[in-house]
Amino acid sequence: MTRKLVDVAAGVLLRPDGSYLLGQRGPDTVYAGYWEFPGGKVEPGEKPAQALCRELDEELGIRVTHLRPWLRREHLYEHAHVRLHFFEVCAWEGALDDKVHSALDWVEPSSATREPMLPANGPILKALRLPRVMGITDAARLGVDAQLEALDRALDAGLRLVQVREQALDAGARDRFAREVLARTRARGGLVVVNGDIELAQAIGADGVHLPARRLMALSERPAFQWVGASCHDRAELEHAAALTLDYALLGPVLATDSHPGAASLGWSGFSALTEGLPMPVLALGGLSPAVMETARDARAHGIAGIRGIWG
Numbered sequence: 305m306t307r308k309l310v311d312v313a314a315g316v317l318l319r320p321d322g323s324y325l326l327g328q329r330g331p332d333t334v335y336a337g338y339w340e341f342p343g344g345k346v347e348p349g350e351k352p353a354q355a356l357c358r359e360l361d362e363e364l365g366i367r368v369t370h371l372r373p374w375l376r377r378e379h380l381y382e383h384a385h386v387r388l389h390f391f392e393v394c395a396w397e398g399a400l401d402d403k404v405h406s407a408l409d410w411v412e413p414s415s416a417t418r419e420p421m422l423p424a425n426g427p428i429l430k431a432l433r434l435p436r437v438m439g440i441t442d443a444a445r446l447g448v449d450a451q452l453e454a455l456d457r458a459l460d461a462g463l464r465l466v467q468v469r470e471q472a473l474d475a476g477a478r479d480r481f482a483r484e485v486l487a488r489t490r491a492r493g494g495l496v497v498v499n500g501d502i503e504l505a506q507a508i509g510a511d512g513v514h515l516p517a518r519r520l521m522a523l524s525e526r527p528a529f530q531w532v533g534a535s536c537h538d539r540a541e542l543e544h545a546a547a548l549t550l551d552y553a554l555l556g557p558v559l560a561t562d563s564h565p566g567a568a569s570l571g572w573s574g575f576s577a578l579t580e581g582l583p584m585p586v587l588a589l590g591g592l593s594p595a596v597m598e599t600a601r602d603a604r605a606h607g608i609a610g611i612r613g614i615w616g
């Protein structure tokens with residue numbers, strides 16, 4: 305059955321502590337009682353961003369002052385085929401004065417969300433749980449002990465996502481190093497993904513696997529891990545990551561880097577153009593540190609990933 309495609313704009317209102325706003329759909333709506341991000345249908349002649357500002361004014365009585373386009377996802381419901389344009393709403397004027405929901409609630413990204421949740425929103429909630437900064441290990445250059453010390457400092461400073469990327473270590477050393485990184489990161493409630501080596505990721509019980517671009521392009525199915533991401537350099541790779549329903553991608557280099565000095569860099573405008581309309585979050589990579597977080601997020605990045613910019 306073909307269903308009419310309906311464009312919907314939905315806003316993830318974010319407070320500085322990272323919590324986000326959900327509303328419970330009122331009694332006389334489809335999926336009454338389900339939780340959703342505030343928003344509604346895009347009307348003819350409107351851009352999704354305009355529709356969202358109108359809906360948030362009508363429904364919540366607020367005027368949006370800082371909006372970031374974020375993810376776009378399609379979902380087939382019985383009642384409609386929806387194309388959801390999600391935005392991060394970072395700043396607004398006016399106090400919340402809800403006119404349509406049965407309830408509103410602020411939710412911490414790490415805590416359980418509200419149920420029942422609209423079925424299309426599962427991957428959005430997972431994206432909100434993905435930390436904003438990823439540290440990529442470089443024990444082969446720094447030395448194992450220095451890398452582990454740098455990891456402890458970064459975990460103390462709040463790092464919660466680590467990619468173990470140690471092709472240059474021999475198999476035994478890589479296994480020992482990866483287990484140590486996992487133990488230290490887990491102790492802080494963080495996530496560890498292992499680059500390229502699915503067997504090692506399984507053997508140590510890592511949270512996930514990170515696919516180099518060539519590995520990504522050779523796969524036709526998502527590996528069975530809780531978290532699966534990939535390194536991408538162009539739109540075709542990003543779209544393949546989306547088709548495999550991966551949880552995130554890395555895209556770069558955004559700036560010129562010491563580790564890849566000859567590689568052409570994308571710049572923030574190139575990053576923004578390549579990530580338009582994707583269903584999964586993308587972390588920016590290449591010559592970056594957390595100091596550029598706001599610039600990165602304004603360019604549609606979920607956050608940043610780095611080596612030197614993270615470990616110093």
Ligand SMILES: Nc1nc2c([nH]c(=O)n2[C@H]2C[C@H](O)[C@@H](COP(=O)(O)OP(=O)(O)OP(=O)(O)O)O2)c(=O)[nH]1
Nearest residue numbers: 312314340341342343344345379384386422424425
């Ligand atoms: N607002 C919102 N809609 C969502 C989310 N997730 C999701 O699948 N949807 C779907 C459910 C609906 O099929 C559609 C939104 O339609 P709606 O009926 O709420 O739109 P509206 O506020 O313009 O309502 P109306 O004028 O038609 O009464 O998008 C979400 O997080 N927020």
